[in-house]
Amino acid sequence: MTDETEEIETVEHVSGTGIPVRGNDIDTDQIIPARFMKVVTFDGLGQFAFHDQRFTEDDEPKDHPFNEEQFRDASVLVVNANFGCGSSREHAPQALKRWGIDAVVGESFAEIFAGNCLALGIPTVTADPEQIETLQRYVEENPDAEISVDVEEETVTYGAPDDETTEIDATVDDAQRKALVEGVWDTTALLKSNAETVAETARSLPYVETGSAETGTAETETGEEAE
Amino acid sequence: MSERTLYDKVWDRHKVTELPTGQDQLFVGLHLIHEVTSPQAFGMLRERDLEVAYPERTHATVDHIVPTEDRDRPYEGAAEEMMAELEENVRDAGIDFSSPDTGNQGIVHVIGPEQGLTQPGMTVVCGDSHTSTHGAFGALAFGIGTSQIRDVLATGTVAMEKKDVRQIRVTGDLGDCVEAKDVILQIIRKLGTDGGVGYVYEYAGDAIEDLDVEGRMSICNMSIEGGARAGYVNPDETTYEWLEDTDAFRDDPDKFEELKPYWESIRSDPDADYDDEVVIDGDDLEPMVTWGTTPGQGVGVTEPIPDPTDLPEDKRDTARRAQDHMGVEPGETMEGYPIDVAFLGSCTNARLPDLRRAARLVAGREVHDDVRAMVVPGSQRVKAAAEEEGLDEVFEEAGFDWRGAGCSMCLGMNPDQLEGDEACASSSNRNFVGRQGSKDGKTVLMNPRMVAAAAIEGEVTDARQLPETEVADSEVEA
Numbered sequence A: 001m002t003d004e005t006e007e008i009e010t011v012e013h014v015s016g017t018g019i020p021v022r023g024n025d026i027d028t029d030q031i032i033p034a035r036f037m038k039v040v041t042f043d044g045l046g047q048f049a050f051h052d053q054r055f056t057e058d059d060e061p062k063d064h065p066f067n068e069e070q071f072r073d074a075s076v077l078v079v080n081a082n083f084g085c086g087s088s089r090e091h092a093p094q095a096l097k098r099w100g101i102d103a104v105v106g107e108s109f110a111e112i113f114a115g116n117c118l119a120l121g122i123p124t125v126t127a128d129p130e131q132i133e134t135l136q137r138y139v140e141e142n143p144d145a146e147i148s149v150d151v152e153e154e155t156v157t158y159g160a161p162d163d164e165t166t167e168i169d170a171t172v173d174d175a176q177r178k179a180l181v182e183g184v185w186d187t188t189a190l191l192k193s194n195a196e197t198v199a200e201t202a203r204s205l206p207y208v209e210t211g212s213a214e215t216g217t218a219e220t221e222t223g224e225e226a227e
Numbered sequence B: 001m002s003e004r005t006l007y008d009k010v011w012d013r014h015k016v017t018e019l020p021t022g023q024d025q026l027f028v029g030l031h032l033i034h035e036v037t038s039p040q041a042f043g044m045l046r047e048r049d050l051e052v053a054y055p056e057r058t059h060a061t062v063d064h065i066v067p068t069e070d071r072d073r074p075y076e077g078a079a080e081e082m083m084a085e086l087e088e089n090v091r092d093a094g095i096d097f098s099s100p101d102t103g104n105q106g107i108v109h110v111i112g113p114e115q116g117l118t119q120p121g122m123t124v125v126c127g128d129s130h131t132s133t134h135g136a137f138g139a140l141a142f143g144i145g146t147s148q149i150r151d152v153l154a155t156g157t158v159a160m161e162k163k164d165v166r167q168i169r170v171t172g173d174l175g176d177c178v179e180a181k182d183v184i185l186q187i188i189r190k191l192g193t194d195g196g197v198g199y200v201y202e203y204a205g206d207a208i209e210d211l212d213v214e215g216r217m218s219i220c221n222m223s224i225e226g227g228a229r230a231g232y233v234n235p236d237e238t239t240y241e242w243l244e245d246t247d248a249f250r251d252d253p254d255k256f257e258e259l260k261p262y263w264e265s266i267r268s269d270p271d272a273d274y275d276d277e278v279v280i281d282g283d284d285l286e287p288m289v290t291w292g293t294t295p296g297q298g299v300g301v302t303e304p305i306p307d308p309t310d311l312p313e314d315k316r317d318t319a320r321r322a323q324d325h326m327g328v329e330p331g332e333t334m335e336g337y338p339i340d341v342a343f344l345g346s347c348t349n350a351r352l353p354d355l356r357r358a359a360r361l362v363a364g365r366e367v368h369d370d371v372r373a374m375v376v377p378g379s380q381r382v383k384a385a386a387e388e389e390g391l392d393e394v395f396e397e398a399g400f401d402w403r404g405a406g407c408s409m410c411l412g413m414n415p416d417q418l419e420g421d422e423a424c425a426s427s428s429n430r431n432f433v434g435r436q437g438s439k440d441g442k443t444v445l446m447n448p449r450m451v452a453a454a455a456i457e458g459e460v461t462d463a464r465q466l467p468e469t470e471v472a473d474s475e476v477e478a
């Protein structure tokens, strides 16, 4: 996150080769086991993506798409239903992103996971189970083929250039689409621009005591009791 | 779209504006932070030279990584680094911190309510999916990701889309040894682990209203396990009684009286519109246990484990894999499933009433020779209150470890972990593979009394078969 700037990119489409990870209800504990979360930055999390699915107790590699050389450069992850359920850890999409994933296509996603992906500019695109199944098979057979995710048009296109390409009618959540396409997925700047209305809303709430809340400015006094 | 529900009312009161994304900007009434998900957010703030906008609406604690046994500093390895980072962040920003040496430390979803930080009609967020717990007070509470934590720190607000509201009415009376935990496990089994996606759950009905606040927290806690990002119970006299006795109002009865009309006003109207309604029969429930690796894979303790082929097609594969992992057979019940570890703790079930009920069953009995059993109170205050009642002695005499407050064996981020393929009877909320620190470990979720029964018998046991001993009457107050 060191090169983050106030300039927000738009994400209209993502393309790259695909990688399938099969199974419903793949939770964030599987995507990034909790023991790898003992960190204060997200750097280097990529190598631990799906760690326990990929390695045995003795760190021997197991059968897993993330271990296969042919998928090493993939950027479009294709998954099944309820992907990313469980813990809200942003470490999960961070690990995927740092491994190289730029978009996830699947049957359905857990909400917090999808929100966390959005915050990183990773679209989570849904399509019918049959279409996902077909796409996963296609990716397995054609690890070098390009998958193209069009966020604005809500389509996923694949197929060798000379062959006939297949276009999936996909769905991108409305708010997510807007945020990605218009480049407002980095919400901090957006939210900050309304500081005055925020203070007004705060004042209107019976439980908010008037004081520094009115100004919304930070108190940087050291709290002794915070030791 | 729902109308006149608590969700609608609290949402409207906190809405700052509609954003160009179509989402709403919501003011955050209470932002809770802990050591695992906040350091990156503070880091992002520093990179952008931003300050914490509403430090007085923010409260911190440490729970996931703290050791529950040897609590001397420095903690081991990365835990110390995370703790130090949190200390520095809260000091710089002037954020109240319930640190271990205040005696107020504990699991974030235990300390917020017990200090009266969580109140009805508030928006509560935390970088933790079980933030839904705070909905038990009629707050609108949901877990957020690290980038959203950054947003809340920097602006006191969060961008959100409004959800649909599903009212889940639990009717009837809960039977012997049937607890809030069993209700929510049944709800998730019925509606699925993703049944709540796109919804906020409103829990209502006699069985919910009859629960104490702690029971309501157990239910709201696991809303997220059913896919719902938030769940709530309308505030009522039970809620107010609890609040009156918290730090927020104990010495300020005027403030209490001042806020009560607001709390009353945000209750769902009797004629509120819901997007969906579900009824669960509470009379019918028995203590639940999970047989698989998602919280939706549960059955009544005397009920047979389902055959994957009898399940909906999309659930079969997961069920087969889960049964394989757990080493269970369809057609059998979970009763008699051997247990190596008993864990009584977590933000679902580590509050005083949970410990009391378990202690009554434990009193006068002994933990099975092959079981290592531990009680991990949800907070330092819960621990102190339990010790005042002598519950620590009841547990220790029976052979339980009595630990310091924290998340402990709920997840593998601190020294309390399963080893190898140990099977754990757990009062926590997640039985995912690897959750308790060993990827071959097996977790069976159940209510605290069932955990106590499993600890004593060394296997999954119907707690109704273990009547309270006479010792329980004399040693443990009701």
Ligand code: SF4
Pocket (backbone or CB within 6 Å): B063, B064, B107, B108, B109, B128, B130, B346, B347, B348, B406, B407, B410, B411, B428, B429
């Ligand atoms: S007790 Fe478990 S579920 Fe609750 S906050 Fe801690 S780790 Fe999360």
